[in-house]
Every structure is written in C-alpha cells, then in structure tokens.
Amino acid sequence: MEKVCxxxxxxTKYGKLADSIGDIATQASIAxxxxxxxxxxxxxxxxxxxxxxxxxxxxxxxxxxxSNLGISDKPSLSIESACGxxxxxxxEAFANVAxxxxxxxxVTGVEKVTHTGTxxxxxYFSYCSDFFxxxxxxxxxxGLFASMARAYLTEFDATEEDxxxxxxxxxxxxxxxxxxxxxxxxxxxxxxxxAVVASPLKLYDCCPFSDGASSVILCSEKFAKENxxxxxxVIGSGRGGSPAALQGREHMTTIPSTKIAAQSAYKMAGIxxxxxxxxxxxxxxxIAEIVDTEDLGFFEKGKGVQAVREGRTKLNSDISINPSxxxxxxxxxxxxxxxxQVVEVFDQLTGKAGLRxxxxxxxxxxxxxxxxxxxxxxxxFQSV
Amino acid sequence: MSVKEQLIEKAKxxxxxxxxxxxxxxxxxxxxxxxxxCGSKDFQDEVLEGIGSIATYTIITVPPAxxxxxxxxxxxxxxxxxxxxxxxxxxxxxxxxxxxxVGTRAKITGFDERxxxxxxx
Numbered sequence: 001m002e003k004v005c006x007x008x009x010x011x012t013k014y015g016k017l018a019d020s021i022g023d024i025a026t027q028a029s030i031a032x033x034x035x036x037x038x039x040x041x042x043x044x045x046x047x048x049x050x051x052x053x054x055x056x057x058x059x060x061x062x063x064x065x066x067s068n069l070g071i072s073d074k075p076s077l078s079i080e081s082a083c084g085x086x087x088x089x090x091x092e093a094f095a096n097v098a099x100x101x102x103x104x105x106x107v108t109g110v111e112k113v114t115h116t117g118t119x120x121x122x123x124y125f126s127y128c129s130d131f132f133x134x135x136x137x138x139x140x141x142x143g144l145f146a147s148m149a150r151a152y153l154t155e156f157d158a159t160e161e162d163x164x165x166x167x168x169x170x171x172x173x174x175x176x177x178x179x180x181x182x183x184x185x186x187x188x189x190x191x192x193x194x195a196v197v198a199s200p201l202k203l204y205d206c207c208p209f210s211d212g213a214s215s216v217i218l219c220s221e222k223f224a225k226e227n228x229x230x231x232x233x234v235i236g237s238g239r240g241g242s243p244a245a246l247q248g249r250e251h252m253t254t255i256p257s258t259k260i261a262a263q264s265a266y267k268m269a270g271i272x273x274x275x276x277x278x279x280x281x282x283x284x285x286x287i288a289e290i291v292d293t294e295d296l297g298f299f300e301k302g303k304g305v306q307a308v309r310e311g312r313t314k315l316n317s318d319i320s321i322n323p324s325x326x327x328x329x330x331x332x333x334x335x336x337x338x339x340x341q342v343v344e345v346f347d348q349l350t351g352k353a354g355l356r357x358x359x360x361x362x363x364x365x366x367x368x369x370x371x372x373x374x375x376x377x378x379x380x381f382q383s384v
Numbered sequence: 385m386s387v388k389e390q391l392i393e394k395a396k397x398x399x400x401x402x403x404x405x406x407x408x409x410x411x412x413x414x415x416x417x418x419x420x421x422c423g424s425k426d427f428q429d430e431v432l433e434g435i436g437s438i439a440t441y442t443i444i445t446v447p448p449a450x451x452x453x454x455x456x457x458x459x460x461x462x463x464x465x466x467x468x469x470x471x472x473x474x475x476x477x478x479x480x481x482x483x484x485x486v487g488t489r490a491k492i493t494g495f496d497e498r499x500x501x502x503x504x505x
Contacts, residue, residue, distance in 0.1 A: 123448040132388070132415070137474040137499035138444055138451045139459040146442035147461060154440070154486045198459075199443040199481055247413075247461050247470040252440050 003221035004097045005231040006381065007104075008036025009346035014212035014331030015181040016114045021056040025110035026068040028213035028336075032106065032343075033069075036217040037229045040069045043217075044102040046076035047093040049085035049109040050335035052124060056112045065108060082128040083284060084370030085109060086214070086338025087377035093218050094237050094379070103220040109340065110213040111333035121209045125334075128371045130245035142206050142285065144246060144372045146198035149287035151252040153200065156302040158290075160200050164191035165308045166286035167204050167328055173315055174325025176356035181210045181331025191286075205286040210331030214340035230350040235363075236271070236380030238264025244374045253302075255373030258295035262367070265378040266297075273297035276380070277361040278320035278348065280341035282369050283328050289313075292367055293321060296378070320358045323348065338368035338377065349383040387414050395495040398434045400464060400471055403427035411467055432464055434492025435505065439463040439470050441486070443478055450497070460502050462490055473500035 010031020012024050019027070025048065033040055046066050053059040062076025081088040086109035093107045113121050126135035129144060139147075152158055168188055174180035186204060194203040224231040240260025243249055249256065266272060273296060281296065283289035290304040298319055299307045307313055313321035324330045324344040327337060345364040347353045358364075362383050369376040385393070387401075391414050394401040401414045406428055410421035418425055441460040444451070451457065458478035463470050473492065478484050489505040 118446070119449055122446060123450075126448045133472045133499065134459070135448065136497075137459055137472060138447060138454065138457060139442075139472070140444060140446065140448050142446065143442045143444045143459050147440045147459065150442060150481075150486065151440040195445070196443075197446045199445070201442075245472065246440075247472045250468070252461070 001098045002100050004094050004234040005219055005221055005224040006216050006234065006342060006346050007219050007224050007227060007229060007231045008032045008038065008217040009215070009343040010035050011179055011214040011340055011343050012212050013179045014210045014333055017112065017211040021053055021058050021110055021112040022061065022064045022068065024112065024211065024213040025061060025065050025108050028215040029065060029069060029106055029108045032215035032217050037227060038104065038217060040071050042104045043071055043074060043106050045074055045105050047079060047089040047105060047107045048076060049079045049089035049339065050111060051080050051082060051085055052111065052113050055116050061110065081375050082370030083332070083334040084338060084368050084375050084377060085335045086340065087366065087368035087379065088338065088375065090339060090342060090379065091237055091239060091377050094234055097218050097220055103223045105218045106215060107218055107339055108213060108215040109336035109338060111335040112211045113209055114211050133245045133247060140198060142201050143198040145285040145287055146201040147246060148252050148291065149200050152287060155253055156305060158305040161188055161192065162305045162309055163205055163286040164188045166283065166289045167191050169314055170283060170322050170326040170328040173323050173356055174329025176354065177325045177330055180325045180329050181208050182329045201285055207284050207327040207332040210333040212331060212333035212336050214336045214343045216339060216342050216346065231384060232346055232349045233382045233384055234379060235382045236265035236269030238262060238268065238378045240264065240376050242373050246372055253291060255291060255295050255369065255376065257369060257373050257376035258292060258367065261376045261378040262296050265380050269380045271363070271380070275363055276319060276365045277363050278323055278358040279365040279367060280322055280324060280326070280344050281367040283322055283326040284332060286328070289321065289326065296365070296367060315356060316359055323353065323356045323358050341366035341368055342379065345381045349381060392495045394431060395434065395492055395500050398492050400432045400434050400492065402430045402432055402469060404430045411469055413469060413471065432467060436462045436464040436490065438484060438486055438488045438490055441484055443481065454498070458484055460490065462502060471500065473502040474498040475502045
C-alpha cells in the first residue's frame with residue numbers, strides 16, 4: 001500500500017453564500033490547488049461529496065467541477081452519504097491513491113441549502129433517516145439526536161447545562177476561525193434560554209444549516225516529496241456501520257459505527273486514543289460531541305460529560321476537541337463537513353491555524369458520520 | 385401483500401410483525417431478509433403484541449413539513465415487552481417531558497401518514 005499524503009487544503013467561508021453550488025465547489029478547489037502548489041493538470045481524478053445539489057439545481061457535480069478546473073477529460077465520482085459524505089469521499093480517494101491507481105487527486109465537498117429555509121431543510125434532512133420508521137413518524141434530525149440526549153440524561157450523571165457547555169466551548173474556538181459560520185461568543189444561559197427545537201435540545205444545542213465548500217489535494221508520498229511543499233501523512237483510515245434506525249441499537253448512548261471505524265483507523269496507524277493531540281469530531285448536536293469522545297476512546301462511556309464539565313476538551317487542554325469550532329460554530333454544509341475537518345487538520349499540522357493553533361500537535365483525528373451515525377469514517381493524520 | 389404492507393396491517397391491529405431466524409432464533413423487525421446474527425435467509429413470521437415501555441423519546445417543536453398541525457408531539461422508541469426488539473413511532477398530544485418519563489408504558493394503536501402510531505397505556 002502506498003503512503004498517502006495531504007498536500008494542500010482550502011475552504012470557502014461557511015455560512016450563507018450567494019454564489020452557486022458549482023462556483024463555491026470550484027472556489028474551494030482552487031484554494032486547495034494553490035495551497036498544494038500544483039497545476040490542475042497534475043490531478044488525475046476528482047471525488048466530489050454533496051447531498052442536496054438538487055436544492056441549487058445541480059446534481060452530478062463532478063464533471064461540472066472538473067470542467068471549471070480545465071480538466072474536463074478527467075474522471076470524477078459524485079458521492080452521497082448524508083452528513084458523512086465528505087469523509088466517505090476522502091476515504092475513497094485515499095483508497096485509490098493507496099492502491100496505486102492515482103498519484104494525485106482532488107477531493108471536494110460542497111453544500112448549498114440556506115436559501116431553502118428551515119422547513120425545507122428540516123424535511124429533506126429527515127430523508128437521511130430510516131424514513132419508514134423515523135422521518136415518516138415526524139422525527140427531525142434534532143429529534144433523533146434529542147432521543148439520544150434523553151437516553152444519556154436517563155442513563156448517566158448529566159444535565160442539559162452540561163450539553164450547553166459543549167456549545168459554549170465550540171463557539172469560543174469558532175471565534176478564532178475566520179471561516180466559521182457562527183462567530184459569536186455565547187454563555188450557558190444563552191443556550192438554556194434558546195428556543196426548544198426537540199426536547200431536551202434547544203436551538204443553541206444544534207449546528208446551523210450552512211453553505212460552504214472544502215477541498216483537499218491527496219497524493220502519493222513520492223508525489224508530495226517531489227512537489228516540495230508542506231504536507232501531512234494519512235496514517236489511519238477506518239469506516240464502520242450502524243443500524244440505520246436508532247431503534248436497531250441496543251444502547252442509544254453510543255454510535256456503533258464510530259467505534260468500528262475508530263478501531264480500524266487506530267489499528268492501521270498503530271496508535272491508541274492517548275496518542276491523539278486533537279480531534280475534529282461530528283458535533284452536529286452538543287450530545288453528539290459527548291458521545292463521540294467516548295466512542296473514539298478519549299473518555300470512558302458516561303464520562304465524556306464530566307470531561308466537558310472540567311474543561312478537559314477545550315483548546316490546548318487535555319485533548320483539544322473541535323479547535324475549528326466544530327459543526328456547531330464553524331458550520332455544517334453537510335456535503336463539505338468531512339472534507340472541511342481534513343482542511344482543519346492540515347492547517348493545524350502545517351502551522352496555518354493562527355490563534356486556534358493546538359500547541360505542539362503532531363497527530364490529529366477526524367470523525368464524521370452520516371445521519372445518526374448509520375455510516376461513519378475516521379481518519380488519522382501525522383505531521384511530517 | 386408485501387412484507388411492508390403486512391407490517392402496516394399488523395400495526396393497525398396493535399401488533400408487530402417480526403422475522404425470527406429459524407436457524408439461530410435471532411429476532412428482527414420484518415424489514416430484515418438475512419439474519420444479522422448468522423446470515424441465514426430462513427425466517428418464520430412471529431407476531432408480537434405492540435406493547436412495551438418507552439426506551440427514549442423527544443418532543444418535537446420544530447417539525448418537518450406536514451406535521452405543523454400536530455405540533456408539539458413525541459417521537460418515541462418503544463422497547464417491546466419480552467423481546468430484545470424496539471420500534472419507533474409517533475405519539476400525539478405530548479407537550480412536556482413530565483408527561484412521558486422514560487419507562488412509561490405505551491402501545492401501538494395504528495398506522496397512518498404519521499407512520500406507526502403509539503399511545504400511552
């Protein structure tokens with residue numbers, strides 16, 4: 001298996017964007033190409049992740065992007081895996097470089113939905129659930145994670161204020177990220193007093209619907225070395241699955257696919273959770289970050305909430321969780337999120353993270369899932 | 385009648401159609417065609433009473449399209465009695481968490497455009 005490296009990375013700002021979905025995908029890809037210091041003609045294929053291109057009248061985004069980059073003759077693959085689309089596209093690209101099929105690829109994730117409004121997004125996002133049992137019965141995505149939150153409150157020593165602490169922390173980090181969607185300091189009271197969306201989750205427990213695009217250049221180690229620019233190495237890659245509906249899970253305070261993907265990625269990397277300096281995890285809702293940090297092995301089951309209470313997941317504490325601000329503050333353009341996490345790790349490990357730099361970081365992890373974790377990918381990166 | 389149509393008919397009678405693996409005995413909801421435990425394709429239908437206790441739930445106040453007129457309502461995961469299976473559904477008229485503590489007894493009462501319908505027992 002070839003060693004696989006990330007040679008360049010770029011994102012648009014996340015938030016409400018005016019340009020078309022094809023245009024923002026192109027803008028992020030150009031930023032990644034320029035960051036890598038390559039010529040678009042070096043790119044052998046493209047992997048494009050997106051869920052609701054239909055909302056901006058553009059599906060089959062791969063060829064649109066490749067045409068805009070002046071490489072319309074190159075193959076592309078458009079990938080949908082709900083909110084985990086970006087990490088799945090990254091994984092497929094990783095596997096193709098690792099297998100030696102290609103020595104240089106672009107992976108671009110994109111989403112544009114904010115113009116559709118809350119009802120459209122709430123409704124269409126619910127189609128990512130196991131619809132017969134969940135979406136059809138009126139379960140929104142906040143509702144499904146609220147069901148996990150209710151189970152967590154019942155099973156463990158946790159309060160709704162504890163969930164709020166996750167939001168407060170991620171907004172603190174997001175304030176240091178110029179590309180973040182919600183650049184706003186908030187307090188526990190702000191979260192507790194925000195409108196209930198799906199009990200026990202309130203508006204500020206939820207990530208925003210965002211537009212945005214992120215892109216990375218993946219290549220072989222040989223290609224990276226010859227290029228001469230800074231790069232990082234992908235040392236672990238794992239994927240996993242869970243029952244599509246929450247009802248299929250014996251415990252509703254854990255996401256099986258995270259555990260499976262993480263174990264696989266740790267094994268490939270030959271490391272343990274203790275070796276991770278920082279992680280970008282899938283905090284679509286505050287409860288999700290707590291569950292994620294347990295399933296990834298950073299804390300024991302039921303203890304993630306205590307770690308948050310004690311500030312152990314803040315920037316430059318025991319383990320910096322979501323230094324970018326996470327989905328909660330940086331924003332969640334669902335097709336782009338998994339790629340955007342890799343952009344953050346690249347920036348952190350190549351000294352481009354500015355005020356939110358995790359000090360002395362050598363190893364970073366990304367964790368991104370689709371729906372309530374029905375599909376998941378975990379990647380581990382090391383500075384060179 | 386398709387398996388899904390049968391499941392819907394049983395839900396209207398307050399029951400749950402399940403698939404029991406004839407090889408290892410593992411019980412699944414009827415949407416499963418290969419045993420998650422042993423991989424066997426041989427199942428026998430087993431009809432359970434749609435009665436149990438609330439495993440978890442939420443009360444939705446920002447609904448998807450079509451649910452505005454029912455809001456607030458609960459989305460519920462029901463732990464079925466005497467089995468390992470859980471099944472989810474819609475419960476009308478719930479507006480505060482103290483109306484539906486985890487463990488509350490509940491049952492399936494029907495099926496309509498809101499999916500499987502449940503009520504407190």
